[in-house]
Amino acid sequence: MKYSYFYQQKKYHLLVFFLFIALMAIGQQFTDSFQYDRLSIANGEYWRIITCHFCHIGWKHLLLNLIGFIFIILFFFHIYPLVKWFYATIFCSVFIGLGFLILMPELDWYMGLSGLLHSFLVIGLVGEIKRGRKLYYVGLLVVLLKVVMEKYVGPSIYTRQFLEFTVIADAHVLGALSGLMFSFLSKVKK
């Protein structure tokens, strides 16, 4: 019985990992054109809804999200086929972006992968639950609690001191919601 990527030995997972790294490296060079910017989106630059997730404020920001991304790809990537992760990326990016536009008119700009990472995390956890691993109910509950806590209390003081910018906790809420929604629409391979 296999429980994580390590035991799946699918080489294309590594390829996808490097593709994401490449996307984020490119995004880092074009933050002005890629970041979520409410006014620019209103003026027709709709690609920002998706590209904002692949650029970061600084290297520290990128580093933390990369660590999260590595964990997620190791644990959960094998649950769904590659094409489903691609659909998840598009669906959740658009969901988060539209959530910002509709529900957060005060948010002028945003960038970072963490909204999408929370989507992936929830998709992974629900996927494991669907495969019969009931212990992941606890994991899902903890993640949802963490997201709600972050929204109302804010991120930890260590994170704030390390990053030196405002962490948009609503991105995590929208990410988790989009992940839940996508999970309910998807079937997992047993």
Place this chain on the structure above:
Amino acid sequence: MNKKRITLLAVALLSVLTASCTNLWHDMLGSNVRQGVSSSLVDYLYPEGEIPPTNDQNTPNLQLPLRVGLAFVPSYSNNVEGLSEANKNLLLEKVKASFSTRDYIKDITVIPDTYLRSGKGFKTVDQVSRLYGLDVIALVSYDQVAHVDDTKSSILYWTVVGAYLVKGSKNDVQTFVDTAIFDVKTHKLLFRAPGINKVEGTSTLVNSPEHMRKAREEGFSLAMSDMTTNLENELEIFKDRIKSDKSVTVTHRDGYGGGGSFGFVSILLLIGFVFINSFLFYRAKQRM
């Protein structure tokens, strides 16, 4: 014979008297006359023949989202037929409602006429803009001409009763409004949009003033609606124009924003999943 002459004389006298009454009434109500109200933007911004500066090399910089002021150019005529302050406010609020939901507009402030009436020229505009903290100001100037003409049936006004019952007065009101949007810092005209309307109708001599008043108000309301539609179109043209000719630069204010980052708590949580995964893996292995 004598009695007959007296009767004829009495009828003639009565006719002349009623006709005179009706004519007097007619004149008092302002029939067959042209009336109008107007406010001139050029007269207001450049009083006493001032000339706008030439070769002004300053390029307006619009910092989005914009704080916009909206006001009528004051009319200095003593004509009481003009728009009341309450009506002006109502019309401007309608225009405000059409634009205030735009993302690039922070807020729109309706400025009372009296604030601009204290002086003339850009000096007054600057004072008001500073008071409200405006980036751009939209000044609405207007010109309204009203005509009252008699139709053929107005002859029955001579009967006095006709003045109450016969719709012999033709009223037409032509309204022109023009909104010019200026950058407050550079005093440059960014764009403008006109609105026109013509209201026609007939009324009895008695109802003519009331009908006219309503027609004037309706004329302003419809012309402002037309102007609002044109303003929306002109705004789109302006947005495209400044992208190509760079006559105006656009920057964004430092607004609320931030990054979406996986915090240390999230990473600790993922490390927790390592343990869960390991636990599940070894339990499965033991069962095998």
